[in-house]
Amino acid sequence: MSTQMLPGSPNRLGAGFDGEGTNFALFSANAQKVELCLFSADGASEATRVALPERSGPVWHGYLPGIQPGTLYGYRVHGPYAPEHGHRFNPNKLLLDPYARELRGAFRQHEALLGFDPADPAGDLSFSSLDSAAYVPKAVVSAPEPLVPGTERPHWRPDEMLIYEAHVKGLTKQFAGVPEALRGTYEGLASDAVLEHLQKLGVTSVELLPVHAFVDDAFLSKKGLRNYWGYNTIGFFVPEPRYHGPAGRAGFRAMVERFHAADIEVILDVVYNHTAEGDHRGPTFSFRGIDNASYYRLIQGQSRYYVNDTGTGNTVNASHPFVLRMILDSLRYWVEVMGVDGFRFDLATTLGREAHGFDPNGGFFDALRQDPVLADVHLIAEPWDIGPGGYQLGQFPPEFGEWNDRFRDTSRRYWRGDDHSTQELAGCVLGSASQFDRDSRRASSSVNLITAHDGFTLADVTRYSRRHNMANGEDGRDGHNANFSDNFGVEGDSDDPLIVARRSRRQRNLLATLFLSQGTPMLLAGDEIGNSQSGNNNAYCQDNPIGWIDWENRDDALADFVAGLAALRKSHSSLRQSRFLHGATRALDGLPDVEWLDLNCRPLDWRDPGLSSFALILRGSGECPLEAQVHDTLLLLFNRDAEDLNARLPDAAEGFFWRLELDTAADEAFPKCEAAGEAVPVRGQSVVVLALIASGGGT
Numbered sequence: 001m002s003t004q005m006l007p008g009s010p011n012r013l014g015a016g017f018d019g020e021g022t023n024f025a026l027f028s029a030n031a032q033k034v035e036l037c038l039f040s041a042d043g044a045s046e047a048t049r050v051a052l053p054e055r056s057g058p059v060w061h062g063y064l065p066g067i068q069p070g071t072l073y074g075y076r077v078h079g080p081y082a083p084e085h086g087h088r089f090n091p092n093k094l095l096l097d098p099y100a101r102e103l104r105g106a107f108r109q110h111e112a113l114l115g116f117d118p119a120d121p122a123g124d125l126s127f128s129s130l131d132s133a134a135y136v137p138k139a140v141v142s143a144p145e146p147l148v149p150g151t152e153r154p155h156w157r158p159d160e161m162l163i164y165e166a167h168v169k170g171l172t173k174q175f176a177g178v179p180e181a182l183r184g185t186y187e188g189l190a191s192d193a194v195l196e197h198l199q200k201l202g203v204t205s206v207e208l209l210p211v212h213a214f215v216d217d218a219f220l221s222k223k224g225l226r227n228y229w230g231y232n233t234i235g236f237f238v239p240e241p242r243y244h245g246p247a248g249r250a251g252f253r254a255m256v257e258r259f260h261a262a263d264i265e266v267i268l269d270v271v272y273n274h275t276a277e278g279d280h281r282g283p284t285f286s287f288r289g290i291d292n293a294s295y296y297r298l299i300q301g302q303s304r305y306y307v308n309d310t311g312t313g314n315t316v317n318a319s320h321p322f323v324l325r326m327i328l329d330s331l332r333y334w335v336e337v338m339g340v341d342g343f344r345f346d347l348a349t350t351l352g353r354e355a356h357g358f359d360p361n362g363g364f365f366d367a368l369r370q371d372p373v374l375a376d377v378h379l380i381a382e383p384w385d386i387g388p389g390g391y392q393l394g395q396f397p398p399e400f401g402e403w404n405d406r407f408r409d410t411s412r413r414y415w416r417g418d419d420h421s422t423q424e425l426a427g428c429v430l431g432s433a434s435q436f437d438r439d440s441r442r443a444s445s446s447v448n449l450i451t452a453h454d455g456f457t458l459a460d461v462t463r464y465s466r467r468h469n470m471a472n473g474e475d476g477r478d479g480h481n482a483n484f485s486d487n488f489g490v491e492g493d494s495d496d497p498l499i500v501a502r503r504s505r506r507q508r509n510l511l512a513t514l515f516l517s518q519g520t521p522m523l524l525a526g527d528e529i530g531n532s533q534s535g536n537n538n539a540y541c542q543d544n545p546i547g548w549i550d551w552e553n554r555d556d557a558l559a560d561f562v563a564g565l566a567a568l569r570k571s572h573s574s575l576r577q578s579r580f581l582h583g584a585t586r587a588l589d590g591l592p593d594v595e596w597l598d599l600n601c602r603p604l605d606w607r608d609p610g611l612s613s614f615a616l617i618l619r620g621s622g623e624c625p626l627e628a629q630v631h632d633t634l635l636l637l638f639n640r641d642a643e644d645l646n647a648r649l650p651d652a653a654e655g656f657f658w659r660l661e662l663d664t665a666a667d668e669a670f671p672k673c674e675a676a677g678e679a680v681p682v683r684g685q686s687v688v689v690l691a692l693i694a695s696g697g698g699t
């Protein structure tokens with residue numbers, strides 16, 4: 001191995017092996033010197049330290065002949081340590097390459113990870129002389145990786161999708177059908193048992209909680225807890241090693257290939273809005289020591305401190321061209337090399353915030369939307385953060401779907417019996433047009449959810465009226481207060497058959513609301529089997545049975561019900577419309593594309609604050625061209641009252657009849673039988689769906 005560093009190239013950031021040696025390139029606009037450190041095979045000792053000899057603009061670079069894949073390395077970056085001016089260079093800290101593809105070793109909590117001396121009264125203004133190399137993983141030089149052929153991917157339209165939000169470990173750790181050695185791993189996630197379960201449910205797309213390499217927070221480690229969810233990224237190109245199975249990092253790509261073979265897409269929840277380095281009192285792992293003033297947004301006039309629009313201590317400066325380049329390079333890598341099919345952007349408002357505020361035509365969105373590699377992948381935004389003007393539901397570019405928290409809250413409030421919630425639910429069921437119907441957006445822009453990883457599970461929405469988060473070690477203060485849940489008179493588990501039955505009915509009604517609404521449905525993993533987190537609505541640090549799905553006590557009947565809902569949705573195009581419904585007259589038959597009625601087929605009294613039951617007739621959009629208008633008419637009947645009601649059936653045209661498709665109160669929820677008479681019973685707290693069927697069998 002030669003230590004004679006050649007000039008190399010600045011064009012490709014990271015460590016690039018060309019068959020004979022490796023080119024190293026690192027961005028730092030404010031550094032004064034960059035040293036490459038090579039380590040022994042076990043990472044225990046630093047074997048060589050050599051300065052990158054060239055600088056092209058803000059990129060430092062050099063080429064070392066003979067450096068092979070598998071070589072361990074890191075950087076030490078020299079420059080001013082002047083926190084009050086935004087600079088926190090400290091060459092005593094070994095820094096991870098932001099473009100590393102693989103890490104060897106693990107983070108170990110130690111004060112050497114801090115760029116300052118915590119015992120010094122000056123705090124973060126002091127300078128630490130402790131070397132951190134023994135306490136951080138090392139980057140690994142990787143061999144070039146082949147691209148994934150685009151022809152081998154499924155590609156579901158948003159109006160066809162059923163998204164399943166899952167945690168790699170949490171889904172599989174207690175799943176007896178997964179081989180024990182594979183539980184909690186990428187390979188286990190794509191095991192036969194999991195694939196069979198997802199296919200039965202009708203899942204088209206798995207959305208994984210963060211799998212970019214992340215770090216356990218120091219404050220959690222002190223309490224004996226771990227960062228379970230993974231929203232604490234340190235490596236935007238690295239599959240998280242804690243989920244490695246027998247194949248190591250190659251297991252991730254193998255997992256994707258197995259999902260694709262099962263016609264299931266893989267979407268990643270990605271966290272480009274902040275990093276694991278925290279606020280001014282946090283550790284120096286990578287970005288802070290490479291170029292703090294470029295990678296992070298600092299408070300104007302107080303550059304010692306970080307803008308905290310994310311609530312995590314720092315905010316990534318996506319407006320900087322090289323930081324933006326890193327984000328886009330990362331996205332392309334996961335699409336082209338790792339084979340993923342889309343991204344859900346955590347706290348996406350942060351990425352779209354410019355100096356003047358959130359801008360849907362800002363630099364991040366412009367760069368993302370013009371990128372040819374990313375033009376054909378799913379883009380989903382979490383449309384809020386805690387910064388100024390942070391709530392931006394419905395304001396993202398047309399290419400994005402958006403998590404619709406109003407759908408979640410309104411659905412829960414309706415079934416709980418809150419006043420005025422029926423009027424709000426009416427808009428949600430039709431795709432929340434008041435938020436999304438602009439700029440020719442599709443009705444599928446609304447990603448509808450009843451639950452997500454953050455909050456109560458579906459079972460807990462019906463068991464708990466308040467959060468039970470004492471296990472998190474924050475005296476129960478963390479997590480949401482507003483859960484819009486209903487414990488049916490008993491907090492927690494109950495052995496009262498009536499309460500158990502009412503809770504089960506509520507779960508089915510909430511799920512039916514999700515699957516019968518326009519938009520893109522998202523199901524939280526475990527909700528389909530009645531999984532509970534014992535009332536913990538913020539299980540971000542619960543890498544244990546609280547956070548893992550309880551497969552042993554699974555509710556198979558509920559899983560069958562979810563599968564039936566997915567099949568019902570798939571079989572009726574009127575539930576999966578791309579255009580919003582506004583009551584337009586259809587050229588096909590002269591009928592409105594949507595009608596709201598009471599259960600006696602009369603116009604609804606929208607002014608009634610206690611309005612609780614309604615009928616909704618869905619037809620194909622009247623705003624479609626005539627040749628695209630569909631022959632599919634459904635009657636949706638909602639009754640949240642305690643008492644049973646009868647619903648008069650609208651007159652069916654000659655040669656047609658109403659067929660019962662769904663009854664959430666019936667033992668046989670999907671009867672597929674003709675409705676007898678002029679009315680149908682709609683039992684208390686239930687949803688009934690009928691389809692208009694031609695006598696010959698067609699819809």
